[in-house]
Amino acid sequence: MDAFAGRWPGATRSTTSMRRNPSAAWRHVDLILLGTVLAISIIGTLMVFSATRGSDPDTIDTGTLQRHLVFLLTGGTAMALVAMVDYRRFRDWALIAYAGVCALLLGVLSPLGTEVNGSQAWFQIGGFQLQPSELTKIAVILVLASLGAQFGGDIDLRRLVLLLAVPGLPLALILIQPDPGTAMVVVAITMGVLLVSGIRAKHIAALTLFGLTGLVLVLNSGLLEDYQKSRLTVFLNPSAGLREEAYNLNQSKIAIGSGGVLGKGIFEGTQTQLDIVPEQHTDFIFTAVGEELGFLGAATLLILFGILCWRIWRIAQLSRDQLGLLLCVGVLTMIVFQMFQNAGMTMGIMPITGIPLPLVSHGGSSTIALFAGLGLVQSVHMRRFS
């Protein structure tokens, strides 16, 4: 019953005891949210293992699995740490965090950073890579939510410009790497927070127009390499894309479609086990789900994401203040956009970009950032009465 105590604020025993007990906030952890996160992480772990165990039955490779478990543990710890802190205190730290990630983003562009797959996006630290752009998402959420809460729903043009300028700087730095996928996530977060924080309808219209024009200009300018453009547009017309991009997309669709209703069974997906789909344990992990677990598994995963979103959305509603609400909205948009973009990409309805599937894809920085975001959400939930 305690798990659901939060749903009945009139139940006096829990509310009173919580106020007296310093650790009482823990009693308001959203266990459904926590359980969903755990369930998605388990599916993700299985699929990452399946995609990386190798095709040789005699020597099963568990290296990636071990790393993945380390990431999950780190992420879980980060989530707990963040949740322990009252989210309102992050308002004071938001600018510091923001300044920190901007510095990191600048640093990664310097020779200190490492280039992988054409993006200067990583710091190599021992055996691990730190991807500052992933942390940027959380910092942007913090700053935007703080500003949005401060503006109290009244956003005139001057405030709007400020709200756009804040994510604009890291966005520009991310585009220089270039990492268009993460940049798109930052844009989506900004849009989500702006929408809920009270942006005016005419500003929405103007921004939409501006954004679309910008997109067309960028696509037609010489700013993007051919392969980048091809990745972004191949899903619209697979036969017109560059060969490799079209091939990857096609194999991705084949993997998912060939799973059918029940899937080929875990470790039995041929596209997965034979490494036919590229980048499968990271960006294309959804294909492993589709192929090996079938429609039942993939739909279950989507439903779990649905529950996750519903819980975050609900916590946004329950939040006692605008800050908590906007924090939740930021995390929600981040997860929804990443999930939609990632799964949509593997199924050929979204452009190909390097965005991980939240909680499923293998990736350290991304996992930690996500769990931190979920920690924020839990913190809002836990302190909705205080």
Place this chain on the structure above:
Amino acid sequence: MTNAESPRYRLAVLAIVVLALFAALFARLWYLQILSSEPLLEAAEANRIRPIQVEAPRGRILDRNGEVLVDNRVSTVVTVDRVLFNELDDDESADMINRLAAEMSRYGSPATVEDLVDRINDQRYSQYAPVPVAEDVREELKIYVEEHSELFPSVAVERTAVRRYTFGTRGAHVIGYVGEIGDTELEDRAGKPKTYERGDQIGKTGVERIYEDDLRGMPGQTVYEVDAQGRPVRVLEDLSKPPIPGDDVWLTIDVTTQSVAEDLLKEALEGARNRRPSGDNPKNEAPGGSVVVTDPRDGSVLAMASYPTYDPADFVNGISSSRYAFLTDEANHDPLTNRAIQGQYAPGSTFKLISGYAALSNGLREAATPFFDTGSWTLENCEGQCTFTNAGEKKYGTVDLQRAVTVSSDAYFYSVGEDFWNARGRLGDEAFQESAQLFGFDQETGVPLPFEQDGRIPTPEQRKVQYDANPGAFLERNWFTGDNVNMAIGQGDVAVTPLQLANAYATFANGGTRYAPNIASKITRGQSENTVKRTFEPRINGSIDLPPEYRDALLQGLVGVTSANGGTAFGTFQGFPLTEFPVAGKTGTAQVNGKADTAVFAAFGPATDPQYQVAVILEESGFGGTAAAPVARKLFDQFAGVTPPPELRPGGDLVYPEIVADQPTQEDLARVGSSD
């Protein structure tokens, strides 16, 4: 704060957007996994599965007693993949060729750089398959090349099963040769259970071609699961299947008889060559000929020799273009041609058996009716050339049919020819020709060998058609009495194949049953000699009514040829035990415009119970009695047990010209290309 500005309202908008996105994902997932699952599953299977055809060993070819004529052996072949070779830069390829030539020479397959380059550039080889640059190299070379594969880019040393001809050239024309499958053959055989791939071997001629479907094994399949780079990950055992060896073909040929026939044929032609039988004849060229031995009791072929011959082993691993050019050059008298079924010759006097039968069966003669042979015959009511003389202008005096056959009286049969034409009102224009057709002339014998020729029995109607089609090529449009007269002694436009001649005599010999000759008796399963897949029963193609009043006189006439004083082969059969083993035969000496005569002899024995039918035709070799009949005599020596069977030895030692250059001309290439 208005409703539109309340966070609650805006959260609802956000929820709707999120729900829409989820709906889109579900819809797409449904489309891919439920609606399009089947084709995508197929695509996924195609991704991972690479079936590799594994050639099955080809079936063997055995003689009637189980002597293996053709089987398979392993040949270690050095190949160069042209695609990979052309990707090398000049230095790399030069180094590699130098190294390969040196190593090949070191390991007992001497080769020069030029040899290798020529072979690699030889356009005769398929674009797709690696080019064989050396065959039958030593195993040590294979090991060396494989252990130093980085030094030999594009080179592979592979073991392949190739045909082995136990008896060398023996029966080459019957057996035929195999070669790489051509484009049209590949198309024709699409969908057959025994699948073919480019580069596979297929029977091109002879038994190899006719029984291809039996001889070819069922190719097996090794199915590999491959990764994204196409690298094999493992073998899918449940989808793979081992190759099944091809079935064995048992011929009716007896390899001993075949060998004797081939040796005698060669010997006879060499003996006749460059002689001049009589002053008014051109010199014998004796370029080629054929000997056929069949069993008149069931039509099976015991021996079928054709000269000149070739070595089917030349085609193993691909024949060189110079060798192929030699074999197809007319100047070399077409060694690839099986003269027994493709050579068409005037039968000369051997045709008199048919003329005699035709005269009797059409009521133009009775066997006993005497005829006075003055050495020539003059036609009645005739203009132009009306007198036809006997060969050698001999005069035989009073002869009946039997004696006319024995001494080969032309005059007797001239008169028969004339009578046929004079009686055409009653018998029809083609009564004579119809008799010839009853004996199987003017049509394929039906022997299961490819490219058999029809021969020709000319008719008045045919003459008209041919003339009208090409007036320049023929002297006359009309048929004259003289045409019948010529036909009666197997001249004019009459043409027969050696097998047709043998089969016609065999039909007479066995009492009138015309068989379609068989070349194979049975087919047994490749895995076990004792499992018979099918047998070939004698096939009856027609029959002739041969009552004693027709047959006796003709038979006695034929027996007289070898046994009676004055018989045209009497001298040749001196010393043969004719009482125990009477031989019935007929000589023929067919005139050929501007060339020496074709020597012909057809005979069967024992005449009382015929078991062997022999036909001998020697091109430009002189008299039937002295050139062709001795070949038959020596064969009957074998059949009658007069001479012991020779020790079996492979045929061979073919005289080929020194190979000067291996560079094929454009013409050669066109010919090779169209040789399917």
